[in-house]
Amino acid sequence: MNSYSIVAEGLGRRFGETRALDGFDLRVADGSVCALLGPNGAGKTTAVRVLTTLARPDSGRALVAGFDVARQPAEVRRRIGLAGQEAAVDEILTGRENLEMWGRLHHLRAAAARRRAGELLERFGLSEAADRRVRHYSGGMRRRLDLAAAFLQAPRVLFLDEPTTGLDPRSRTEVWRTVRGLADAGSTVLMTTQYLFEADQLARQIAVIDGGRVIADDTPERLKSLIGGDHLDLVVRDPARLGDAVAVLTGVAQAEPVADADARRLTAPVRDRVGALTTVVRELERRGIEVEDVSLRRPTLDEVFLSLTAEAAA
Amino acid sequence: MSALAAPDAPPRWDERLRWTLSDASVIARTNLKHWVRNPAAVLNLTLYPIVMVVLFGYVLGSAMNVAGGGDYREFLMPGMFSQTMAMGVMTTMTVVSLQTARGVTDRYRSMPISRPGVVLGRAFADIVNSVLELLILLGCGLVAGWSWHRGIGDALAAVGLLLLLRFALIWVGIYLGLALTPEAASAAWLPLLPLTMLANTFVSPALLPGWLGAIAEWNPLSATVATCRMLFGNPGRQGDSWAAEHALTLAIGWPLLITLVFLPLSARRYRRLGG
Numbered sequence: 001m002n003s004y005s006i007v008a009e010g011l012g013r014r015f016g017e018t019r020a021l022d023g024f025d026l027r028v029a030d031g032s033v034c035a036l037l038g039p040n041g042a043g044k045t046t047a048v049r050v051l052t053t054l055a056r057p058d059s060g061r062a063l064v065a066g067f068d069v070a071r072q073p074a075e076v077r078r079r080i081g082l083a084g085q086e087a088a089v090d091e092i093l094t095g096r097e098n099l100e101m102w103g104r105l106h107h108l109r110a111a112a113a114r115r116r117a118g119e120l121l122e123r124f125g126l127s128e129a130a131d132r133r134v135r136h137y138s139g140g141m142r143r144r145l146d147l148a149a150a151f152l153q154a155p156r157v158l159f160l161d162e163p164t165t166g167l168d169p170r171s172r173t174e175v176w177r178t179v180r181g182l183a184d185a186g187s188t189v190l191m192t193t194q195y196l197f198e199a200d201q202l203a204r205q206i207a208v209i210d211g212g213r214v215i216a217d218d219t220p221e222r223l224k225s226l227i228g229g230d231h232l233d234l235v236v237r238d239p240a241r242l243g244d245a246v247a248v249l250t251g252v253a254q255a256e257p258v259a260d261a262d263a264r265r266l267t268a269p270v271r272d273r274v275g276a277l278t279t280v281v282r283e284l285e286r287r288g289i290e291v292e293d294v295s296l297r298r299p300t301l302d303e304v305f306l307s308l309t310a311e312a313a314a
Numbered sequence: 315m316s317a318l319a320a321p322d323a324p325p326r327w328d329e330r331l332r333w334t335l336s337d338a339s340v341i342a343r344t345n346l347k348h349w350v351r352n353p354a355a356v357l358n359l360t361l362y363p364i365v366m367v368v369l370f371g372y373v374l375g376s377a378m379n380v381a382g383g384g385d386y387r388e389f390l391m392p393g394m395f396s397q398t399m400a401m402g403v404m405t406t407m408t409v410v411s412l413q414t415a416r417g418v419t420d421r422y423r424s425m426p427i428s429r430p431g432v433v434l435g436r437a438f439a440d441i442v443n444s445v446l447e448l449l450i451l452l453g454c455g456l457v458a459g460w461s462w463h464r465g466i467g468d469a470l471a472a473v474g475l476l477l478l479l480r481f482a483l484i485w486v487g488i489y490l491g492l493a494l495t496p497e498a499a500s501a502a503w504l505p506l507l508p509l510t511m512l513a514n515t516f517v518s519p520a521l522l523p524g525w526l527g528a529i530a531e532w533n534p535l536s537a538t539v540a541t542c543r544m545l546f547g548n549p550g551r552q553g554d555s556w557a558a559e560h561a562l563t564l565a566i567g568w569p570l571l572i573t574l575v576f577l578p579l580s581a582r583r584y585r586r587l588g589g
Contacts (some may be wrong), residue, residue, distance in 0.1 A: 052424045054587070072424060082424040088417035092348045104340040105427050107333055149421070 140171025341435025384549025393515030412490025463547030537564035
């Protein structure tokens, strides 16, 4: 058994003139969560469709759970779960009936399908709503039911295509908790997302996709460090002292501080996190500059993404 | 987790057959459950035939002539049976396009599910639905004074031909359902309805303008209607075109041809859905 649940090498897929995938490479280790991050039209969904045997690649090859998606699709299908962008739930059936139906279609016997449905309803927090028709479920509950259906055969590899698109913040948090639970249960998870924050929340590996290929693939921390160190933000109380504060910050900054006069805010990248913070606070106090806020932060993934895609375009 | 892990050896043929039947029955039962739980669909199914028999049999029928003579309602009912079977393509198409739009078809395709099983289940549910529709319509016909006059054997043969037509149209419905959005699928009655009427369903082609009559006589639906009229012993003079004279051959031939063309087409479409 290899140590990667997903291996994609040079995958290509065209639709007419559009290259939806163009030399797509990716490796996802067993039992890990990988976020495929990119804007609309970057090729995320096509990548998932090829890896789940729904679409054939024009070039390259991919192994999922050790089997070739183009040549052994039946073997792949026995080891994966898919939750697409639309919750593929049956509104007229109850939550329990939905899961029993998918269980039977996974060739469990009636009693086993019933038992499995009960387990999953419990695990996905749907026990109370189990016997209500899905028509009356909230968006978050539908998604969780859909994830439960994808998880039915306890798949080696789970594919989640934008699992939180269209959800309100509370439902999104519910789904995040669920996805973490799936990963803890031992499945390898490949999820796509447009939300940088979401990738950071769930995945230890983020593959940034643009133009049908992976342009960066690393841990969230390393991706962020790619575009420089931490940032020190401070907000001064008196706008008149902004100039003095710039002088203080310049002493520890790696680059010219950026000032936002309206917000009385200064931002500058710093190398030595705690050292810089201590120095700045001490200097401000010595010069009698009052501050409302001082904080250290990592660059946001938005900053990472913009800088990576700009680099790729250049 | 180990208890649920996929078995390592590929399934044998007898196991695959068992799965096909099991998948088909799960899908058919789910579809029938849908139908039973949807009051609008049940109402639609029972009211539609009654409304149509009243409208065509009594309202319009009072001004209708049957070429060659005979009671119009006797003439009408085989036409309505066939039209109902033909419009059944809408049911198949609507369900398939909705399932495709909602990602249900993709989930089927990403699962170790039996593909013939999916289709068999769909076909079985649609046929059951159509049998019920036909029974209600037969009842309405009997109330309206229609009957069969050539014995139960011929009457059952006519019902068989009607269901054969419906069976053939399942493949057209699956093909179109996979190709069309749900919006487009639900608008499909617009071209479909005139096609079912541009036949011998409601009017004898002999009474139509010449070129229109020729189209009506060659309409695949006309073959089923004409043969049903013959088997039920209902009135309605045949034209003298080749199509009209070989109605029985065509009533079997057209559905077989439609199946032969659309079964592989829909299977191919299913396999290559979205590339």
